[in-house]
Amino acid sequence: MSTIARYPVLEQAHEEQLARQWARDKDQQAADVLVTSHLRLAAKLARRYRGYGFPLGDLIAEANLGLVMALNRYDPDRGARFSTCAIWWIKSAIYDYVMRSWSLVRLGRTPAQKKLFFRLRGEMRRLSPERGGTLTKELAEQVSQSLNVPLDDVLEMEQRLYGDLSLNAPTSDLDDAAEWQDLIADDSPSVETLLAANDERDRQRAALADALAVLNARERHIFAARHLRERPESFEQIGQTLSISAERVRQIEARAYTKVASAARRACKGTPTPVTVALPPPRAPLPRLIAATTEPAYA
DSSP states (O other): HHHHTOOOOHHHHEEEEEEEEHHHOOOOOHHHHHHHHHHHHHHHHHHHHHGSSOOHHHHHHHHHHHHHHHHOOOOOOGGHHHHHHHHHHHHHHHHHHHHHHHSSSOOOOOOHHHHHHHHHHHHHHHHOGGTTOOOOOOHHHHHHHHHTTOHHHHHHHHHHTTTTOOOBBBSSSSSSOBBBBSSSSSSSOHHHHHHHHHHHHHHHHHHHHHHTTTHHHHHHHHHHHHHHHSSSSOOOHHHHHHOOOHHHHHHHHHHHHHHHHHHHHHHTTTOOOOOOOOOOOOOOOHHHHHHOOSSSTTT
């Protein structure tokens, strides 16, 4: 701060002359003089944001970055002082730094979310000073109307203003205190549940395989096309493939379904399923189709 105080404050005519030298000739010395003469302004604005818990040196560094951005956008022909332009760029740089560094989770960078971040607590104190900073649903609705932002954004931003909490942080000051991660419920199924589910799935697959064994080739083909495929085929499609009518396909499908259901119930009860059905000789156009469906569709 003592170093900053040594730089002189410039008159408006001198400012405009230096700004034109930088804009026309890219005179680095003119830019340095113009920027360093406003370091007091940058430091003054940076002090206003110490309440967010960041080092003052970092805030001043970001404010100085805002000065440099203002230098490239200042137009002396508009008749305004350089400080008038620089204030907005200094605040913008500080805003971005605070929101970028506040949380490991990225905060919103839209104008409405920035306004919420920097004005939420002050608006809560203004609207309801007696509540001591506690956000209720009624107060959140008032803040939403006052700042013209969605209610959900108000509730989300109020939670984010508390900052990050490490899951490895202790829950108390005791030496043997548990960590916060120990209190998080695990909603995933237990190992016993997964093993039981796998065993049940294997048992169902085995029962289905035994049940399908009681079907002949044509019944198995129709049953697989109707019940074991991601997109079941219609009776008409199956009938065209097997050269039979759609009604005949429906009858065979109903008979096959009854056989499979009965065999599956016997398998689930532990009764061995008799697999003694003799397959009748296929019709003339079917050998190729039967060979194409020998792979178990249920696997």
